[in-house]
Amino acid sequence: MANWSIRWAEVELGATLPRRWAHSKGVAARAAELGHVLGKDADLLEAAATLHDVGYVPRLAATGFHPLDGARFLRDEHGADERLVRLVANHSFALLEAEERGLRKTLEAEFPLLEEPLLVDALVYCDMTTAPDGEQTTAQERVAEILSRYGLHSLIGRFIRRASPEIFAAVERVEAALASHPR
Known part of the structure; x- marks a missing residue:
């Protein structure tokens, strides 16, 4: 699944949105670091990490x-694995942003949140500890970067301020799992 996701993410993001592609590759690299913690779900996490921002592509x-x-692209054009599609749809507390946009009921109805807390947290961790250029960062620095890019009172600014306590908690839970499962 991870190889398939790399191919499609590169096709969709590579030429059109090279900075998003760099970020997605960095998020996928973070996901690869969690394989020993996630076991059988490691490949799924890498695939979701690689594809989490494909919805930014203008044609989609x-x-x-x-x-x-x-998520709609992955479901409708590729018939992708349901868990993968639901992870992409709900990555990094997307329900809170969906609420800001008046789309929460739509998102919840089409793509219910997975009841797999470690997997959901792991994708948050990977996304929110990777800078836009693909380099590693802290969740605090990432939230600050998002706020500076979009503005405190923008829709994204409101969302990220609401989501930040949850983001920081998810990152802490993943860091605790990493500490209890050393390589």
């Missing part, structure tokens, strides 16, 4: 809400 941006647009 039907609603302008990238988690929903990306």
Whole structure:
């Protein structure tokens, strides 16, 4: 699944949105570091990490809400694995952003949140500890970067301020899992 996701993410993001592609590759590299913690779900996490931002591609941006647009693309054009699609749809507390956009009911109805807390947290960790250029960062630095890029009172600014306590908690839970499962 991870190899398939790399191919499609590169096709969709590589030429069109090279910075998003760099970020996605960095998020996937973080996911690879968690393989020993996630076991059988390691490949799924890498695939979701690679594809989590595919909904930013202009030709796919039907609603302008990238988690929903990306999940619909994966489901409708590729018949992708349901768990993969639901991870992409709900990555990094997307329900809170969906609420800001008036799309929460749509997102919940089409792509219910997975009841797999470590897997969901792991994708948050990978996304929120990777800078836009693909380099590693802290969750605090990433949230600050998002706020500076979009503005404190923008839709994204409101969302990220609401989500940040949950983001930081998810990152802490993954860091604790990493500490209890050393390589």
